Amino acid sequence: ETPPEPDYLARLNPEQKEVVRTTEGALLVLAGAGTGKTAALTARLAYLVETLKAWPSQILAVTFTNKAAREMQMRVGDLLGSQAENMPWLGTFHSIAAKMLRRHAELVGLKSDFIILDTDDQIRLLKQLIQGQGIDEKQWPAKQLAGIIDRWKNRGLTPDKIAGKEEDSFADGQGAALYLAYQKRLLSLNACDFGDLLLHMLVILTQHREVLDSYHDRFRYIMVDEYQDTNQAQYLWLRLLAQKNRNICCVGDDDQSIYSWRGAEVANILRFEEDFPGAKIIRLEHNYRSTPQILGAASGLITHNNARLGKTLWTERDQGEKVKIIGVWDGAEEARQLVADVQNLRRANIPLNKMAILIRAQFQSREFEDIFIAKNLPYRIIGGFRFYERAEIRDALAYLRVIAQPTDDLAFERIVNVPKRGIGKKAMEKLYQAAFLDRIPLAEAAEKLVSEKTLGSKITQSLGQLMNDFSEWRKSLSVVSHADVTRKMLDESGYKAMLRAVNDVQSAGRLENLTELARAMEEYDDLGSFLEHVSLVMDHENDPIDDKITLMTMHAAKGLEFDHVFLPGWEEGVFPSQRSLDEGGLNSLEEERRLAYVGITRAKKCCTIFHAANRRVYGQWIASTPSRFISELPDDHIEEKSLLRKKTPIWRDIWAEDRSKNPAYNSAKEAITPPWQLASRRGAGWQRAQKAAASPSPAVSHPLKKKDSPQYKIGDTVKHAKFGQGVVNEVDGDKVTVEFHDKDVGIRKLLSQFVSL
Numbered sequence: 001e002t003p004p005e006p007d008y009l010a011r012l013n014p015e016q017k018e019v020v021r022t023t024e025g026a027l028l029v030l031a032g033a034g035t036g037k038t039a040a041l042t043a044r045l046a047y048l049v050e051t052l053k054a055w056p057s058q059i060l061a062v063t064f065t066n067k068a069a070r071e072m073q074m075r076v077g078d079l080l081g082s083q084a085e086n087m088p089w090l091g092t093f094h095s096i097a098a099k100m101l102r103r104h105a106e107l108v109g110l111k112s113d114f115i116i117l118d119t120d121d122q123i124r125l126l127k128q129l130i131q132g133q134g135i136d137e138k139q140w141p142a143k144q145l146a147g148i149i150d151r152w153k154n155r156g157l158t159p160d161k162i163a164g165k166e167e168d169s170f171a172d173g174q175g176a177a178l179y180l181a182y183q184k185r186l187l188s189l190n191a192c193d194f195g196d197l198l199l200h201m202l203v204i205l206t207q208h209r210e211v212l213d214s215y216h217d218r219f220r221y222i223m224v225d226e227y228q229d230t231n232q233a234q235y236l237w238l239r240l241l242a243q244k245n246r247n248i249c250c251v252g253d254d255d256q257s258i259y260s261w262r263g264a265e266v267a268n269i270l271r272f273e274e275d276f277p278g279a280k281i282i283r284l285e286h287n288y289r290s291t292p293q294i295l296g297a298a299s300g301l302i303t304h305n306n307a308r309l310g311k312t313l314w315t316e317r318d319q320g321e322k323v324k325i326i327g328v329w330d331g332a333e334e335a336r337q338l339v340a341d342v343q344n345l346r347r348a349n350i351p352l353n354k355m356a357i358l359i360r361a362q363f364q365s366r367e368f369e370d371i372f373i374a375k376n377l378p379y380r381i382i383g384g385f386r387f388y389e390r391a392e393i394r395d396a397l398a399y400l401r402v403i404a405q406p407t408d409d410l411a412f413e414r415i416v417n418v419p420k421r422g423i424g425k426k427a428m429e430k431l432y433q434a435a436f437l438d439r440i441p442l443a444e445a446a447e448k449l450v451s452e453k454t455l456g457s458k459i460t461q462s463l464g465q466l467m468n469d470f471s472e473w474r475k476s477l478s479v480v481s482h483a484d485v486t487r488k489m490l491d492e493s494g495y496k497a498m499l500r501a502v503n504d505v506q507s508a509g510r511l512e513n514l515t516e517l518a519r520a521m522e523e524y525d526d527l528g529s530f531l532e533h534v535s536l537v538m539d540h541e542n543d544p545i546d547d548k549i550t551l552m553t554m555h556a557a558k559g560l561e562f563d564h565v566f567l568p569g570w571e572e573g574v575f576p577s578q579r580s581l582d583e584g585g586l587n588s589l590e591e592e593r594r595l596a597y598v599g600i601t602r603a604k605k606c607c608t609i610f611h612a613a614n615r616r617v618y619g620q621w622i623a624s625t626p627s628r629f630i631s632e633l634p635d636d637h638i639e640e641k642s643l644l645r646k647k648t649p650i651w652r653d654i655w656a657e658d659r660s661k662n663p664a665y666n667s668a669k670e671a672i673t674p675p676w677q678l679a680s681r682r683g684a685g686w687q688r689a690q691k692a693a694a695s696p697s698p699a700v701s702h703p704l705k706k707k708d709s710p711q712y713k714i715g716d717t718v719k720h721a722k723f724g725q726g727v728v729n730e731v732d733g734d735k736v737t738v739e740f741h742d743k744d745v746g747i748r749k750l751l752s753q754f755v756s757l
């Protein structure tokens with residue numbers, strides 16, 4: 001008699017169970033959004049452990065988000081109780097590769113405590129190398145080279161493998177030489193960039209048989225989620241690791257491939273069967289996530305793509321609401337309308353953490369952040385490196401890096417004169433020289449020059465002070481928590497004072513970010529592990545219990561789900577992005593469409609799409625046209641509403657007409673940019689927008705604009721959502737200067753719309 005199935009198996013459908021039980025050999029699960037791929041993968045991990053096919057530590061599982069990794073971790077923890085040393089290797093490609101590389105760093109000339117550079121550092125380094133070669137950096141920007149090198153790394157190409165046409169791609173054939181110089185420089189700094197994590201591991205695994213053998217012995221089972229977005233280097237890495245045991249299970253959806261701009265190759269799906277002959281393929285078709293309306297809309301949209309394997313999806317859920325499409329006047333109204341919807345849901349007792357706003361580009365987030373703060377609506381921003389990419393955060397991190405590792409030259413360089421300490425170009429040159437001659441890190445050179453007093457008294461004094469401070473902060477690490485050291489450092493270095501002195505609209509936010517940074521650090525055991533986290537962080541979802549609305553990019557939302565999803569900014573030029581339109585070609589447009597598919601399929605119950613008639617993009621007003629993706633949504637599954645007084649373009653009809661006139665549309669040889677779209681972009685609307693952008697009062701005025709920002713008088717007592725109560729002591733247009741009762745907050749200049757009487 002067979003024992004009853006454990007819970008985690010019993011709830012799965014027969015196909016999912018097959019995924020779980022097919023433990024030996026290569027397995028590819030190819031299925032649409034919300035069909036329970038990740039759920040099946042998680043159950044599979046539990047099954048492997050429970051049936052004693054492997055110890056957790058013999059399993060390697062690559063997830064797309066830290067959240068998915070945590071979920072799997074919990075599942076295994078539940079089964080086994082957490083024994084740290086016997087946990088599976090779970091995480092993103094980057095975090096797993098970093099963990100491996102630390103063990104074998106010396107094989108590629110690094111030390112195990114190597115630092116991981118952020119993009120900013122990377123670019124600064126490349127700039128120095130480019131200029132060092134006497135190349136005009138204006139003509140050949142470091143950023144471009146960074147992109148080229150990244151692509152090489154994503155394809156698993158080390159400098160010696162760059163040949164022929166590739167070489168010509170930068171500064172008339174100097175790309176490969178610069179790449180080589182860059183790699184050397186990184187080694188001398190005991191540093192690597194993101195791409196290196198995998199690239200170095202590839203080199204190690206191919207050149208050191210014993211290392212590869214040890215991983216073959218270790219990893220009996222390999223599993224990969226979101227397989228459609230693996231790049232070449234990741235694919236090669238997986239293939240090497242799976243070569244011997246061949247127990248590899250990859251799950252993915254070709255319709256959700258959205259990272260080709262970062263080197264991902266859908267072709268890896270097709271190659272799978274070649275590299276693992278006899279691989280089993282399982283398809284899942286039952287969608288458990290979304291209502292038929294949402295699924296119908298998303299499926300209808302994606303059929304406009306040609307390059308796809310094609311699949312059917314069905315759901316047993318109730319019909320649900322149609323996808324709502326709302327036209328508004330401009331970005332501000334979009335934000336107001338969206339927040340009104342959110343408030344309505346809230347009144348119906350729907351928690352905020354069941355809602356998400358998914359944007360195409362980071363610039364869209366500001367408008368929402370503003371209104372969230374004004375309305376006191378708790379929110380969290382997830383995605384990419386946003387928080388950690390802010391200048392003030394990067395400066396603070398640079399300080400922390402020097403504290404953690406005095407040899408970190410890049411970090412030292414970044415902050416040695418921030419705030420200003422009178423250390424100019426000349427002094428820096430002396431530092432570089434001393435460091436170079438003695439082959440010592442910059443910080444050490446600084447100590448040396450200070451003690452030798454070779455820098456002029458003022459500089460010697462201020463630099464000496466800084467070096468003293470650094471050693472004090474370092475010492476206090478053993479006495480107080482690293483978060484407290486950070487707070488101390490931010491005060492004593494004069495960094496906060498510098499921001500306070502600026503006292504503009506942004507500085508308050510910047511100071512808050514720094515407070516948030518110290519708070520975030522408390523969640524980590526020590527400074528080292530925090531810095532490691534920062535350099536690896538892909539998404540910093542905080543604890544899920546917090547009731548906050550989520551704001552993130554569609555890219556970062558992959559794999560996640562929410563009851564209510566809001567999709568703002570569906571306009572030509574925003575989504576699909578201007579870049580994808582400029583590049584033309586079917587590929588980039590199809591990738592945008594897949595992104596739209598990802599966006600819609602995050603929704604379980606409701607999906608609302610917004611488009612605005614006017615949009616300020618990077619400081620310029622643009623009269624915009626609704627996204628073509630809206631017109632591609634099947635009529636049966638959508639419900640349109642325009643909040644504009646006069647219904648602007650009957651664009652759906654225009655699109656339909658455009659399509660019928662162009663037989664090419666269906667064969668889709670090329671994406672069509674309709675002439676009227678160009679006209680509206682560059683014609684009268686464009687010129688008006690240009691003028692509006694140039695003149696202080698926007699010519700594109702708001703027909704429904706609510707009354708202007710509230711007016712305050714000196715002496716008024718006002719309240720701010722974050723800072724509490726205070727008294728107005730200056731009024732300057734739409735800005736007010738408020739002295740807050742809370743001494744820590746002090747005096748601040750704010751937009752008056754953020755305070756209330």
Ligand code: ATP
Nearest residue numbers: 011012013032033034035036037038039288289559
């Ligand atoms: P995506 O392509 O977006 O990553 P996915 O295929 O990984 O989606 P999951 O996130 O695993 O899908 O599952 C979607 C939802 O369906 C989740 O809420 C999950 O708990 C639920 N689910 C999965 N399988 C089942 C099942 N057999 N019965 C009921 N619910 C299920």
Ligand code: MG
Nearest residue numbers: 037038039559
């Ligand atoms: Mg998934």
